Amino acid sequence: MSALLEVEELDISFGALSAVRGASLEVRRGETHCLVGESGCGKSVTALAVMGLLPRNSVRQARRLAFDGKDILSLDEKGLSRLRGDRMAMIFQEPMTSLNPAYTVGSQMAEVLVRHRGASKRAALDRAAELLARVRITSPGMRLGQYPHQLSGGLRQRVMIAMALMCDPELLIADEPTTALDVTVQAQILRLLADLQKDLGLAILLITHDLGVVARTAHRVSVMYAGEVVESSPVDRLFNRPMHPYTRGLLSCVPVPGKVRRDQPLGSIPGMVPHVTQGFEGCAFRQRCALARPDCSGPIGRRRPEADRVYLCQIAPEEMTVS
Numbered sequence: 670m671s672a673l674l675e676v677e678e679l680d681i682s683f684g685a686l687s688a689v690r691g692a693s694l695e696v697r698r699g700e701t702h703c704l705v706g707e708s709g710c711g712k713s714v715t716a717l718a719v720m721g722l723l724p725r726n727s728v729r730q731a732r733r734l735a736f737d738g739k740d741i742l743s744l745d746e747k748g749l750s751r752l753r754g755d756r757m758a759m760i761f762q763e764p765m766t767s768l769n770p771a772y773t774v775g776s777q778m779a780e781v782l783v784r785h786r787g788a789s790k791r792a793a794l795d796r797a798a799e800l801l802a803r804v805r806i807t808s809p810g811m812r813l814g815q816y817p818h819q820l821s822g823g824l825r826q827r828v829m830i831a832m833a834l835m836c837d838p839e840l841l842i843a844d845e846p847t848t849a850l851d852v853t854v855q856a857q858i859l860r861l862l863a864d865l866q867k868d869l870g871l872a873i874l875l876i877t878h879d880l881g882v883v884a885r886t887a888h889r890v891s892v893m894y895a896g897e898v899v900e901s902s903p904v905d906r907l908f909n910r911p912m913h914p915y916t917r918g919l920l921s922c923v924p925v926p927g928k929v930r931r932d933q934p935l936g937s938i939p940g941m942v943p944h945v946t947q948g949f950e951g952c953a954f955r956q957r958c959a960l961a962r963p964d965c966s967g968p969i970g971r972r973r974p975e976a977d978r979v980y981l982c983q984i985a986p987e988e989m990t991v992s
Contacts, residue, residue, distance in 0.1 A: 673698045673840055673872045674719065674757075677733035681714055681896075683726055685946045688714045690896040696840065701866065701873040703883045703904070705919075706893035709942065712876045713762065715893075716842050719874075720759050721749040736840065755785040757840040758833035762848055764826040768817040774801075774828055775813030781835040793835075800831035804861060823854035830861065834869070842874045847882070859886055880923050884908060892916045895945050895953035899981045913982050914958045952982065 674696040681689040689711040696702040704712050717723050719734070721741065734741045736757060744752065753759070761767045769777060778800070779793035788796070794813060801809035804827040817825060826846060833841055843862065847855035863886060866873055875886060883890055883904065891901040892913065900913040911917045915938075922936040929935070940957035943949075951966040952958070958965070 671698060672696065673737055674874065675733055675735045676715070676719065677731060679715065679718060679731040679734060680729070681711070681718055681723065682728045682947060683724075687945045687947050687949060688727075688896055689718070690945065690949070692893070692896065692898045694891045694898055694901060696872050696874050697889075698839070698872050699866070699870050700888040701863075701875055701886050702889045702891065703875045703877060703887035704891050704893060705877055705880065705883050707878055707942070710893045711896040712878075712893055713844050716759065716844050716874065716876055719842065720753050720757070721746075722753075722759075751785070754781055754838075755836045756838055757842065758836070758838040759842040760826070760829050760833055760844065760846050762844045762846070764822050764829055764846075764849060767829055768825060770817050773814055773816055774820070778813070778828070778832045778835060781832060785836050796835060797831070800834055801828070803834075803865075804828075804831045805857075806831070822850055823857070826850060826854075826858055827861070830858075830865070834865070837869070838871070840872045840874065842876070844876045845878070846875075847877075847879075862886070880919060892919070895942055897953060897981060899954070913954075914960050915954045918957075 672695040676695065677693045679689055679692045680687070692711065692715055694702065694704065704715065706712055714723070718729050719736075719741070721744070723729055729742075731742060736752065741749070741752075768774070775794055775797055778797035779790055782788040782793040782796055783790060798809040798813060801812055806812055806824060806827050812820070812824075812828075817828075820828065830846075841862075846862070847858050850858065859882065862873065862875075865871060875882070877883060887904040889902065890904050890907045891898045892907070892915065893899070894915045900907070900911070900916045902912075907916065908920065911920055918938040922938065924935055938957055943953050943956065945953060950968055952961070955961040955965040
């Protein structure tokens with residue numbers, strides 16, 4: 670599969686704060702690529718950089734940032750507006766605040782098709798009703814006339830998914846789409862995204878901190894820590910043979926039924942995420958890593974030990990003990 674989205678050495682800063690540092694990943698056509706990491710590691714900011722939605726006080730730089738071979742960095746605001754919502758779309762993290770409370774569901778969904786494809790209002794509303802039914806919302810015609818406050822969180826998230834699909838995008842970025850939902854609705858939304866991908870051939874960049882979601886949905890995974898993508902690989906390899914100490918720490922925190930006794934404490938990673946400013950060098954995980962060495966504070970080289978694998982660590986894989 671060819672890469673639809675290419676991100677190479679992306680840097681994002683807010684004043685002296687380096688939010689993202691040299692992050693690289695790619696999303697291939699028809700695959701689900703999960704970007705995983707703890708809160709504040711730069712996942713959502715990376716997605717906003719791809720969509721061109723960063724706040725004005727940010728600085729975005731990259732060696733390459735391309736969608737379907739087109740350089741996103743060279744696009745002006747009009748070019749970006751034509752691209753986002755049309756060929757690439759985004760589902761935002763909080764369904765309760767993502768819709769405008771002053772407009773009906775139908776008017777907000779129809780605007781997408783009217784703006785990008787020049788469709789009539791009637792045709793756009795018909796398309797909106799069709800997609801609401803596709804995301805398994807009952808009585809779609811009635812829902813079009815309702816306001817967001819009349820819908821539950823799960824229904825609002827389904828509306829957001831349907832809205833994102835109005836123009837048949839090739840790439841869907843889903844920023845923690847199940848965070849504010851209860852467990853039953855989470856499973857329904859994830860199953861819905863998987864079904865839509867299968868039916869429509871979507872490429873999905875799914876941002877999450879839940880390794881259970883990663884295991885169920887991903888084809889490939891990129892692990893992010895303190896603004897860096899520290900490891901990237903196919904999902905089965907990541908769970909069976911994690912290579913970066915941070916990835917191993919994350920996996921050790923996941924309770925495994927039948928292996929973790931009830932009277933045992935859950936796993937944790939000691940220490941705190943460092944405050945990374947411009948000019949920071951070395952591995953950001955070194956002060957929390959049991960394998961850290963003096964050279965971990967120096968410049969980090971990018972190792973490519975196998976095809977389709979990237980990780981940032983001075984420690985060779987054979988020097989680590991596989992748990």
